[in-house]
Amino acid sequence: MLKPFSDKVANLAPSAIREILKFTADPEVISFAAGNPAPEAFPVDTIAKISADIFREEPINALQYSVTEGYPKLRAWLEQDLRAKKLFKDGDMVVVTSGAQQAIEVTAKILCNEGDVILCENPSFIGSLNAFRSYGVKLIGVPMDEDGMLPDELENILKANPTTKFIYTIPNFQNPTGQTTTLERRKAVLALAKKYGVYVLEDNPYGALRFAGEDVTCYKELDDSKNVIYAGTFSKVLAPGIRVGYLCADAELVSKAVVGMQTSTVHTNIWAQMLAYRFVTTVNFNEHIKGLQEIYRLKYNRMKDALKAQLPDFIKLSEPQGGLFIWATLPEKYDMNAFCVEAVKRKVAVVPGNAFNADEAEISHSFRLNYSTPTNEQIDKGCEILGKAATDLLK
Template sequence: MNYVFSDRVQTLKPSAIREIFKYAANPAVVSLSAGNPAPEAFPAKEIAEISEEIFRSHPIDALQYGLTEGYTPLRDYLTAYMKEKHNIGRSFDNLIITSGAQQVMDLLSKSVLNEGDTVLCEAPSFIGSLNTFRSYRAHLRGVPVEPDGMNMDALETALKEEKNVKFIYTIPNFQNPTGVTMSAEKRRRMYELAKKYGVLILEDNPYGDIRFAGEHIEAIKSLDEDGIVVYAGTFSKVISPGIRVGYCIAPQPIIQKMVVCKQGEDVHTTIWSQMICYEFMTKYNYEAHLERLRSIYRKKAKLATDAMDQYLSPKISYLPIEGGLFFWCTLPEGTDAAEFSKQAVLRKVCVVPGNAFLTDENEKCSSFRINYTTPTDENLVKGIQILGKVADEIL
């Protein structure tokens, strides 16, 4: 049979990262390509205890249909927690629980994007979100990322030049893939620019709680007195990605449309998973858990930087990080990171070439992304050492 696919998916390509995972699944391969939390970071014991109590005490609550907006106790607690802890949420805002933060990107896109509308993205940016925007046939324009976040002059130029800009997509904390954090000054300017030009900001913050160095910077959403910021949060990096629980805080009219769209996608996020998040936040020491994660990642990041200083320098440089899961490494100017990554795979080390994170994946890029959290300490050092040998051979 000749299969005819919709116009909006015909040009989509498989995620480069997911394709790399096929190689990384080989036990002989050192994977520095994933975006996974460290295995030792999962609160498996606590989740088992919570699950046992749920199915002993109120199993029907976990097994029955629930509200599309989310499990009410979790929604209520998160609303109060985010307001008290991060000054996020105003009287005009509401909150919806989603199946991971990735669904926030999809629901917002479905709610506000028409074919040909423009999304301004950091360049480079998270491939999962870029592919979501592409699936709605949006026009993507990349705005360069600097060591302190998106270039605001370039952002304003894009806002002036592009037609039908619907929103600015940003990952301000420990950005994926570069690991950089947007300064407070740039956050304020981005907000003022969005207000001036009448566009939304989609603030994606999966890594904000994994800050192990430096000073906390308030979210862009904490500035929002005008109803122009859509905030995406998730439990994927702090409890478990497998349970697929994220959330969105946004103005009520946007949430209402997202609820309708979600009803057509998955009805509601898994109730059992939502109950786990609620019980974990309210009956265990959640702040102590976050501190434990920071301690784990602080140690592993130090191990990675020591290894990169020893084995990659001076041929390969990297941007310093204060949290998150990634390092952005750069080869000498003119070197093709895609070819470098292929050579690394042949030597059984997987990294992600930087062009995978660009709005135009065919554009040349001399950088690549390393994940330092997933591999064992031994494999982390081993993988970086092999990357150094690859650089010695091909540069």
């Protein structure tokens, strides 16, 4: 190297999940480590037909440069859809992003100077945490109980950190814990955000994938003073490989995000945006989502039942009402990392919980299990192997 890397990225490492996923290149390894939507949930035939329609009807539009804000028809549909859900308020603007990840990354870029503080649930989604780290911010994890972030702890942290720019949250079926923040807790967090003059960045990739319980009002709907920035995506309701997400917030903020994206990706793949638009306006989108919920309900129940049958009772399992993940927690006397290593030796990959901590060095006793990617047979066999590993190792 001629010159060192910039300070903000010098210590940025590939996500720990990626290291685990290397083991899963071995075809004998059953992976509960991914976060991929169930492939059987992809509406392949409809997508193939729509793509053919696009190239027959308007090929140049699908291939030429487009505008950074996104495909106008898709933006109009999103605005209407988000308005109907009370997530789009007067004065808001919605733009298309290259996945929700870009929405999250550009939000950090436009709001944070190096050394500023971002608060997150502890644990939280490593992709977002690394996006924040890549701008040299100080990341502070807020302790949680089963209802979400603890308001007293949150307030203490806000008091102690006046350069906090926003609170990052995945309120529904959180990655990695699978848990949903209660309405009461959302109101408390939002009240604190207002009191201390910080944004809430609400990341809601899994919200549509609810297979039990009742929807909880979004932060974005609860907000009446432009404190909430909302990131959504088509990754879990259409397909992640197309990289189509969106950002909805106050227009001034979103306009600055557009300038940021203009300098990085110019615009999101336009064929993919046209595909998403034609998909949501061609099929019965609500029925499509109900179908997805049924797929995830069955997969979750399969894994839950298998885990309950195979794992010792002292391993505590979260009970998600949607999404892709179960969070398993060992009693403190056991070494979680040793268990994960033993599991992968026996050809089952899970993700060690410390990967999701704001401070990765902090000890975790939990690990993340994914039920959307493996087949039913893999779920059964993998849980059996985990059960035996637990019986042999945890005595």
